[in-house]
Amino acid sequence: MLFESSLRRELARSFGAALVVMLTVVLTMLLVRTLGQASRGEVDPQALLLFLTLAVTGQLPIVLTVALMAAVVGTLARLYRDSEMVVWHTAGLGLTRFVPPVLRFAWPVWLAVAVLALLVGPWARQQTDELRQRYEQRNDLQxxxxxxxxxxxxxxxxxxxxxxxxxxxxxxxxxxxxxxxxxxxxxxxxxxxxxxxxxxxxxxxxxxxxxxxxxxxxxxxxxxxxxxxxxxxxxAPVAAVELRRRSAMPTWMLWASTDAALQAELAWRVGLVVCAVNLVLLALAATSAQPRLGRSGNLLFMLLAFVVYYNMLGVGQDWATRGRVSPWGFVAALHGGVALLTLAWLAWRELPRPRWRRARAEAPA
Known part of the structure; x- marks a missing residue:
């Protein structure tokens, strides 16, 4: 179908451009931080590239989430700006008809986010901790x-x-x-x-x-x-003590544990995947033709929404670690609330405008 093929092609171009920009920014920030750690003797200079690779791997779920969200916002904003959205609406394709092709485009990215957040990310942090620990355990002469x-x-x-x-x-x-x-x-x-x-x-x-x-x-x-x-x-050398941060523990170990802090870490990892899904749907509902906001108004709004959403995940993890809230109860409340708000917003935008809004829109200036 022409509609779906053209939409997915433009989404792919936007996603590729956003991913390159995000990776460049993240690589620059992590490189500066890693070089600072190496200058202070916290990181082995000979393993600088390995440290940087592992650090980037741990940040890939967030990078992919933001790049996918920016691709959806950029594509829909361009359709509104060039009046192509009016053509699709006139042809009988409402905003909800954009949901299936966007979901079909996004599900491989969501799968990658899930694998990285649940499997690869903890392994990368574990390898980083082991490298750092071996480097710190060198004797004084070395x-x-x-x-x-x-x-x-x-x-x-x-x-x-x-x-x-x-x-x-x-x-x-x-x-x-x-x-x-x-x-x-x-x-x-x-x-x-x-x-x-x-x-x-x-x-x-x-x-x-x-x-x-x-x-x-x-x-x-x-x-x-x-x-x-x-x-x-x-x-004298002693047996190495396995010291792991919660963020470096495998997901299956978190799942088998009943400790509140470990369950909070598991809920945070699952929350990253659900957050990626909700942000795509929220981008569909929030992007609209608003000339007063400018060309990047929709993107700025979604970046603000991502920052608030991500910080709420961190706050929920801290509360669950301290025992103030249930980890899975907070996950259900936060992500379920965002999902219901997004679906309600999509449904509201599909409703026909009342007569008074049509009359005001058609009134001469």
Missing amino acids: RIAPGQFQESANGRRVLFVDRDAEAGHSGRHIFIFDHEPDGAYSIVTARAGELHADERGTHLTLHDGQRWRRSADARVWEGAAFERYTVRVAD
Whole structure:
């Protein structure tokens, strides 16, 4: 059918353009944030591209939702602006006749949003957490770069090593400043040193150096020279503790749990999918010919509606986590209310205009 084919073709063009714009904006924001984290030592610079890919994957449900909503608004606004909507209405195609072709175009995007929100997104956040945790668990000597002063993981030690070519297991011109747990300070310098690992941890053996120490209640530094001195730079490896955020837990684990916080997270993920459906229907009902709003008035209204809708999802998740509301009760109230409002709006726009509205519209200016 000419009507459906032309509508779906224009929806596809609008969706592609909106998706490119949204991905560009999201990529730029995430790149700036990731570079900032890498400069602060929170992200491994060598895995920067992987971190960025996983971060974008976690934001794809929102990107696809906004791009699909913008495509519907842009297509209908163009039809109204060029008076093509009047032609379709004259041919007997009301606004509700646009619903089936739009739904047939949107359902693959909704399916992608569901897969990303329920399966891929949690997996991407889990991988990000594991990469970040492995990077933070490096020992102090692995943290430093040749010729640079580097703070240790606990913030109590500053190290400097001019490494040689022996795969980082030995070095020369070593400097260690240590703030001990009892409040004392110590400074150690050495000509050379090498690493040794055993069941007690990783130790750095220093050769031909000096050590100065000042206790917490004294003002005088005490120093001594040494030919051989050993300092522990990392504890013995322990079994990795699986630490997961709620947002990184698999959906099936949330479904099997009865914890209120986990059920709130599951309701939020399901809400993202329902939100994508409701926003498309709301875009159909809200887009109209309003010359006073300008060319982008409908789009601005829908972006505002998306922001309010998305923030309400976050508020509902927080309330459900705190036990103030039932997670699924809030989901039914919020999404059901938006769906009923949207359907009522569509039905109202299909009703014939009253006589007084027709007379005012036909009255001479």
